Amino acid sequence: MNTPYQDAQRAGQAAVRTAILDHAIDLLVTEGAAALTMRRIASGIGASTKVLYTMFGGKEGLVDALYREGFARLRRAQQRAHRAEDPLTRLNDLAAAYRAHALAEPAYYRVMFEQAVPGYQPSAEALDAAESAFDASVEAVQACIDSGVFAPGDAREISKLLWAAAHGAVSLEIAGHFPPETAARRFHTLTAAVGQAFLADEHGQGRTS
Incomplete structure (x- = not known):
């Protein structure tokens, strides 16, 4: 079975970004801000933390992306x-x-x-x-x-x-x-x-x- 990250990869970079943000917002809702770590998000979609750091630069950049999204x-x-x-x-x-x-x-x-x-x-x-x-x-x-x-x-x-x-x-x-x-x-x-x-x-x- 493919991970959400693998499925998103097939659709392109925009789909990967959306998959990451959607999982991050789900974590925020269900577990609170403390759960919003790069490791937890990456693990949840089946990606490496390197993917997240490359795309967002860090947690602050990811939260900024959530705000802009x-x-x-x-x-x-x-x-x-x-x-x-x-x-x-x-x-x-x-x-x-x-x-x-x-x-x-x-x-x-x-x-x-x-x-x-x-x-x-x-x-x-x-x-x-x-x-x-x-x-x-x-x-x-x-x-x-x-x-x-x-x-x-x-x-x-x-x-x-x-x-x-x-x-x-x-x-x-x-x-x-x-x-x-x-x-x-x-x-x-x-x-x-x-x-x-x-x-x-x-x-x-x-x-x-």
């Missing part, structure tokens, strides 16, 4: 969201995609936002990857401004505030504070309420200063 997956989820003609609908669809992705990938979500690995500090490259994951949201906000749905403003700043609202609701849901029967309603109520702060009134001015 989490945001890369979020970016892909945002790109797959329905691109409605109406800019506000498009923005709401991106918020829904954010929530769906977080619930589908809670382990990566914790690496990205909850310091699941104590002492880890994202590299400059990782922080750039995190920032670019929200480009679709910034573009949707700008479309709302350009169409007159939102009052004039800084699209990136507005996007950050909308993200803060979505993130807060999702974090509470993942932590179990928002039960399934109310979580979706609360998420949509909160994100809609924050979005209303940026709507243009009949004079084209924002409702808040």
Whole structure:
């Protein structure tokens, strides 16, 4: 029987990287950060530690790769969201995609936002990857401004505030504070309420200063 590493090798370097990261995130979830060692990860997929060190440089590089992978997956989820003609609908669809992705990938979500690995500090490259994951949201906000749905403003700043609202609701849901029967309603109520702060009134001015 082939090891996960041998199977991934046949598919190429990208598949090897994914196999390593997937096993690392599984270890993190099931056994905690202390289990996240190069030896344990290599043993789990049937590879040598040399493979991991060559690809990631060490544990810090591997955790950085987990962080970047989490945001890369979020970016892909945002790109797959329905691109409605109406800019506000498009923005709401991106918020829904954010929530769906977080619930589908809670382990990566914790690496990205909850310091699941104590002492880890994202590299400059990782922080750039995190920032670019929200480009679709910034573009949707700008479309709302350009169409007159939102009052004039800084699209990136507005996007950050909308993200803060979505993130807060999702974090509470993942932590179990928002039960399934109310979580979706609360998420949509909160994100809609924050979005209303940026709507243009009949004079084209924002409702808040």
